[in-house]
Amino acid sequence: LFDELRGRMREDEASVPVPDGDWSYYVRYRPGGQHPLLCRRPRGADDGEQVMLDGDAEASENAYFRIVEASHSPDQRLLACALDLTGAEACSLRLRDLEGETWLDLAIEQGHGDLVWAGDSRHLFYTVIDADHRPRWVRRRDIVSGDDALVYEETDPGFFVGVDKTESARFVLINSRDPDTTEVHAIPAHAPETAPQCLHPRTAGLEYSVSDHGDDWIVHTNAGGAADYGVMAAPIAEPATAPWRVVVAHQPGVVIEEVIVLARYLVRLERAGALPRVVVRAWADGAEHIVRFDDPVHEVGIAAGYEFDTDTLRLDYSSPATPEHVYDYDMARRVRVLRKTEAIPSGHDPANYVCARLDAPTADGETVPISLVHHRQGVPGPATPLLLSAYGAYGMATDAGFSPHRLSLINRGFVVALAHVRGGRDKGDRWYRQGKRHAKTNTFDDAIACAEHLAHQGYTSRGRMALHGGSAGGMLVGAVVNKRPDLFNVAVADVPFVDVLNTMLDPELPLTPPEWPEWGNPIEDHEAYRTIRGYSPYDNVAAQPYPHLLVTAGVSDPRVTYWEPAKWVARLRELKTDDNLLLLRTNMSAGHGGAAGRFDCLEEIAFRYAFLLKVLGRTETLAFGVAGKTLRGAPDVRAQWWHPNRRGRGCGRSRGCRAGPPDHRGNCRPLRYRGRGR
Known part of the structure; x- marks a missing residue:
C-alpha cells in the first residue's frame, strides 16, 4: 500500500511560483526528500534558483521537524521562519540572511508561529505562548540592535492572540479572539514602534477581520x-x-x-x-x-x-x-x-469516477448534504464497503476536494462519503449554531442519519460501513459508536477529543477557557454539564458490542492530550462485550498533526487503509485500476506501534482550537509561507 500511495506522488513536486518584485517564490521537493525546500528565482526566469531553506538538511538531526511558517522581508534580503522540532507546536524562530546564505544570531523560543515584517525590513513581529501553551504575547524584535519589545499582551485566558498584515502591507494587525468574539489592533507597517490602535473594542458575539483600501x-x-x-x-x-x-x-x-x-x-x-x-x-x-x-x-x-x-x-x-x-x-x-x-504518476482518469451529492433527512426535519465518490465500474450495492468521514465543529466546513490517497480504497470497490453535518458552516451560521453547545448532539445524529440514508439508498448496508473522524471529529466517532454501534463494522478515531466533560471542567488546561463558547462551561452552567455528560464518549462507554476500532494519540499533543484516547480505550477494553480489534497507538515523537515527513505521512495512511481493508475483506485484489494486483506486505493490523494520518486545517477562527476537518488531500499540515501579503 505504501508503494501504491507513493506511486501517485510526484516526488519532485513544486508549487506554482508567486511573484514579488524582482523575485518569484515557490516550494519544491527533491526526489526522495521528506521535507520542503523553500526557493526563489528571478522573476520571469526558469533558472537562477536560490534555495532559501533546505528542509531535508535542517531535519537531519531531529526526530521531528516541521516548517510551520516562513516569511521573507519586504527588501527580500532576510527570511524569518518558525520551526516545530517536537510536534508540540512550540516553535523556534530563526532568521536567515539570503544574500550571505547564513543563519543570523536570532534565538527566540516558545513562538506560536506567526511572523510579520514591518515595512522597514528591520522589525519583526511575532507571537509567544505562555506556560499553558496559550498564544498570549505579541513582541517586536529589532533585527539590527537586537532590542526586543512587548507590543501587546492578551490577559483574558479565554482569548488567543495572533499577528498578521493587510494585503496592501500598510498595516500590521493584532487579532485577539475566542470562538465567538474578535478584537483587532492595528499598527502602521512603516512606523512599527507606534502603539497599537484598537479598531473596535471587543463586544461579546461580534466577529470581525479587517483589510485596508484607500481611506x-x-x-x-x-x-x-x-x-x-x-x-x-x-x-x-x-x-x-x-x-x-x-x-x-x-x-x-x-x-x-x-x-x-x-x-x-x-x-x-x-x-x-x-x-x-x-x-x-x-x-x-x-x-x-x-x-x-x-x-x-x-x-x-x-x-x-x-x-x-x-x-x-x-x-x-x-x-x-x-x-x-x-x-x-x-x-x-x-x-x-x-x-x-x-x-498522478501511476495514472488517473477522472472519467472513471462518479461524484454525487445526496441529502440525508433527519428526524427534526433538516437535510444533511453528503458528498461521495466511487468508481464508475463499481455499481454500489448492499455488499459495498463505504467509508463515511465527518467533523462538525468550530464552524469549519468540510472540503470535498481531491485526495489521491483515497483511490486506494475507491479502486478496491469502496464508496467514500463526506457528511456535511451540523457544527460546520456548510449551510450557513445556522448550521453551525445547531451543532454546538446545547445543540451538540445534532452533530452525532446527523452522522447517523447520513449512514442510514446511504444504506437506504443502496450504496452500502449496515455492517459494511467504516466511520472516520479526527480530533473534534474523533469525538463524533466516539459518540456515534456509543449510540449506534450496529451501523458500523469499523471506525478510526484520530487523536480523538473524547474526555470532553473532564476537559471542560479543568480551567487549567490551555484550551479549556477558550473553548467554553464552543462546548459550554459545565463549571457554571448546569445545562451545559448535563449536555456534555450525555454525549462525552468516555463517560458513555457501555457494556455492548463495538465496531473494530483504531485509536491514535500523540505524546506531545497540546490540543488533545494523549491520556484522553488512552483513558477511552482502557474503558472500552473493560466494558465492551465483543472480540473485535481495539488498537491504540501513541506516537512518541509527534503531536496533534502526526508525522511531519511526507513519506512518513504515507506510511500512516497505508496502515490506516490496511486496517480498513483487512476488517472489510478487501485486501486480496484490486477491484479496478491495476487489475489482479495483490496487496502484499500489509502491516499486522494488531500492531500497536502505528497511528494513521490525521491532518487538520485547524480553525482559522480560533488558533487554539482542535484540528479541523481532515485535509481532503490527506496531506501533512500545510506550510504557511508569507511575503508582504498574507
Whole structure:
C-alpha cells in the first residue's frame, strides 16, 4: 500500500511560483526528500534558483521537524521562519540572511508561529505562548540592535492572540479572539514602534477581520445581525466611532468565508448549500461576477499572492474525482490560465469516477448534504464497503476536494462519503449554531442519519460501513459508536477529543477557557454539564458490542492530550462485550498533526487503509485500476506501534482550537509561507 500511495506522488513536486518584485517564490521537493525546500528565482526566469531553506538538511538531526511558517522581508534580503522540532507546536524562530546564505544570531523560543515584517525590513513581529501553551504575547524584535519589545499582551485566558498584515502591507494587525468574539489592533507597517490602535473594542458575539483600501478599513463581519457575514467599510481615522457602511450585504444561508482586498478588486469566497463559489467585485463600479465551476461536488481556494496592485487572482480547484488544478485568473478579462495540474504518476482518469451529492433527512426535519465518490465500474450495492468521514465543529466546513490517497480504497470497490453535518458552516451560521453547545448532539445524529440514508439508498448496508473522524471529529466517532454501534463494522478515531466533560471542567488546561463558547462551561452552567455528560464518549462507554476500532494519540499533543484516547480505550477494553480489534497507538515523537515527513505521512495512511481493508475483506485484489494486483506486505493490523494520518486545517477562527476537518488531500499540515501579503 505504501508503494501504491507513493506511486501517485510526484516526488519532485513544486508549487506554482508567486511573484514579488524582482523575485518569484515557490516550494519544491527533491526526489526522495521528506521535507520542503523553500526557493526563489528571478522573476520571469526558469533558472537562477536560490534555495532559501533546505528542509531535508535542517531535519537531519531531529526526530521531528516541521516548517510551520516562513516569511521573507519586504527588501527580500532576510527570511524569518518558525520551526516545530517536537510536534508540540512550540516553535523556534530563526532568521536567515539570503544574500550571505547564513543563519543570523536570532534565538527566540516558545513562538506560536506567526511572523510579520514591518515595512522597514528591520522589525519583526511575532507571537509567544505562555506556560499553558496559550498564544498570549505579541513582541517586536529589532533585527539590527537586537532590542526586543512587548507590543501587546492578551490577559483574558479565554482569548488567543495572533499577528498578521493587510494585503496592501500598510498595516500590521493584532487579532485577539475566542470562538465567538474578535478584537483587532492595528499598527502602521512603516512606523512599527507606534502603539497599537484598537479598531473596535471587543463586544461579546461580534466577529470581525479587517483589510485596508484607500481611506477605509474593509471589515468582514457579523455586525448588525449578519450571521453569515457581510462586508462593511469604516474610516481608518475613526473606525470605532463612525458608522460602518455596507459594501456587501448579508445573505442568509450564504456564508462569506474569506475576503481578499486588492487595489482594484474585492474578492470573496462564499459557501452555499455546502458548495463554494468565488465572487469578484470591481471597486470602480461595484460590478460583480462569479467564477464558475461545473462539477456538482468540488472545492475551491483563493490566494492573493504578494502584490496588491494586480489583476491576477490565484485559484485552486478540485473535485473528489478531479486532481487539483491551479489557475491564474485575470479578473479584468475574466479569463483563467491553467498554471498546474496535479500529476498522478501511476495514472488517473477522472472519467472513471462518479461524484454525487445526496441529502440525508433527519428526524427534526433538516437535510444533511453528503458528498461521495466511487468508481464508475463499481455499481454500489448492499455488499459495498463505504467509508463515511465527518467533523462538525468550530464552524469549519468540510472540503470535498481531491485526495489521491483515497483511490486506494475507491479502486478496491469502496464508496467514500463526506457528511456535511451540523457544527460546520456548510449551510450557513445556522448550521453551525445547531451543532454546538446545547445543540451538540445534532452533530452525532446527523452522522447517523447520513449512514442510514446511504444504506437506504443502496450504496452500502449496515455492517459494511467504516466511520472516520479526527480530533473534534474523533469525538463524533466516539459518540456515534456509543449510540449506534450496529451501523458500523469499523471506525478510526484520530487523536480523538473524547474526555470532553473532564476537559471542560479543568480551567487549567490551555484550551479549556477558550473553548467554553464552543462546548459550554459545565463549571457554571448546569445545562451545559448535563449536555456534555450525555454525549462525552468516555463517560458513555457501555457494556455492548463495538465496531473494530483504531485509536491514535500523540505524546506531545497540546490540543488533545494523549491520556484522553488512552483513558477511552482502557474503558472500552473493560466494558465492551465483543472480540473485535481495539488498537491504540501513541506516537512518541509527534503531536496533534502526526508525522511531519511526507513519506512518513504515507506510511500512516497505508496502515490506516490496511486496517480498513483487512476488517472489510478487501485486501486480496484490486477491484479496478491495476487489475489482479495483490496487496502484499500489509502491516499486522494488531500492531500497536502505528497511528494513521490525521491532518487538520485547524480553525482559522480560533488558533487554539482542535484540528479541523481532515485535509481532503490527506496531506501533512500545510506550510504557511508569507511575503508582504498574507
